[in-house]
Amino acid sequence: MSRVLIVCFDRADSLAAIGFGQASGKPFDILQLTQSAAEGTGAEKIYSLGLPTFPPADYLANALSDFAKEYTWIAGVSNMRSKDVLARLAGKLDCAMVTDVLSIESEDTFTRPIVAGAIIATVQVHATPVVLTFRTSGFKAQPTDKASEVIEHKFDWQGVTKRLSENSRGGGRPDLAQAKVVVSGGRPLKDTETFEKVIGGLADKLGGAVGATRAAVDSGIAANELQVGQTGKIVAPDLYIAAGISGSTQHMAGIKDSKVIVAINTDPDAPIFDVADYGLVQDLFEAVPELTDKL
Amino acid sequence: MKILVTVKRVVDPYAKVKPLADGSGIDTTGVKFDINPFDEIAVEEAVRQKEKNADIEIVAVSIGPAECEEQLRKALAMGADKAIHVETNDPLDSSVVAAELAEIVKQEEPRVIFMGKQATDNDHNQAGQILAAKLDWPQATFASNIEFDGDRVNVTRETDTGEETLSMPLPAIITTDLRLNEPRYIALPGIIKARSKPLEKQERKTDVQPKTTVLKLELPPERPAGRKVESVDELISALKDRGVIE
């Protein structure tokens, strides 16, 4: 009987897992590493580890390789921690892996973006099990009241990596990858304080998350975990506001699935205007504070 | 200490690419190729480590068709000591690449491997982790700082929520992220000068077959064209009409 295991690092992952589990058309279980899984996931079993924090990839892949063997698909949300751990798991199980799944076409065929989302590839895998990471925007959840059996689970940990320190920011704003509203800023934001005041100010007014371009991150204006794009986070909010962002293919790769895109840029020819639903040609230092005030 | 760095030939990351009309591959007419930007960061990091520690030897490896030699020459020009080209026209996926690299590791016995976190053509982010599993070496992906400390290496890596520092016993695999460094610029004369450095050609050593096949490539659905608004007020009312703000 084919079966899916969804590896969830925290509660947000378990929320994102619902839609994928449903789209798989297979019974699915959740392995919940930290926190507790969300209610109403529709999973048959939730193996809950209740860890305070998740261990490094070698420990996790070792533990998972035994546990996951019985499953047809072993999946996780396409984020950095899943890519780190699940690709190692694919190596241990010597099985196929498909990263960034956009849609499930059949039992063995999936679509995924390549070259910064410029092209969509249809990929077939030749054997099971398969390891997958999925983009959440393609897998919307239907409400379910199916109850899950929650099982406390323990692993026998083995690994050699030591974690010396961990620095988790966050600052009380919603998670970038899940947020309904994202306000992002680019290179012209000058410094951390200006970025926080202008971009953070509008984000807080809208109850949204803050994002940034690589140019902003590289010049130290914004924290690295805020980078949106091909090699950063993929976002799919209802509203994406890009202020002082030119619209490079690498940045666009991370925002294409947003419902409404707003661009504020002084250059009327900036490529971001080709994809923005609403474009405002104006200085962001005037337009953004005015927007924040009037909302 | 020997550092192995991997070098993939990819389409210019700044070029606009599209699929061939029949969907069988990427249309590369008129498109330049370069080292995968993340591999370039890996090469740069190896060279910077060597600048701090003259005992380091850097071996760059590329797997793929004859043209990969160009990218290996560039890695040599950046400061690698030797290059190995596993020349093949076979279809490759991450698991084939990892299997071939595992053979190179047996042959070269590096203490550490630097790889790009992902290649900007397939955007997979798999090969480093798969190789680490195959060798049963510890891994640190998304590296933004690397410091050797005797028999261990300390790596600061980017995470979904910030960063962390891992300490791993050697040998180990590290995959590089953008913040690790900014690769040096290599002018053409530098590449020509590096021609005297050794570049070994090898055949594939395994018959591992890909576990995935790309059936077709197509353009993503286009976003419908938007419109310009004249003022913040017009923007607010447009967003209200769309129901995305209250």
Ligand SMILES: Cc1cc2nc3c(=O)[nH]c(=O)nc-3n(C[C@H](O)[C@H](O)[C@H](O)COP(=O)(O)OP(=O)(O)OC[C@H]3O[C@@H](n4cnc5c(N)ncnc54)[C@H](O)[C@@H]3O)c2cc1C
């Ligand atoms: C391998 C690789 C991976 C990459 N991955 C990513 C990624 O994941 N995410 C990412 O974002 N980038 C990524 N990049 C970088 C990308 O190519 C661009 O360099 C970057 O996105 C540009 O950022 P930007 O729009 O902030 O800066 P710029 O391109 O410099 O644009 C700044 C814009 O601000 C406008 N502007 C200036 N002043 C004002 C003002 N006062 N008011 C309003 N507008 C103003 C300008 O007109 C301009 O359009 C990657 C690049 C490579 C090679």
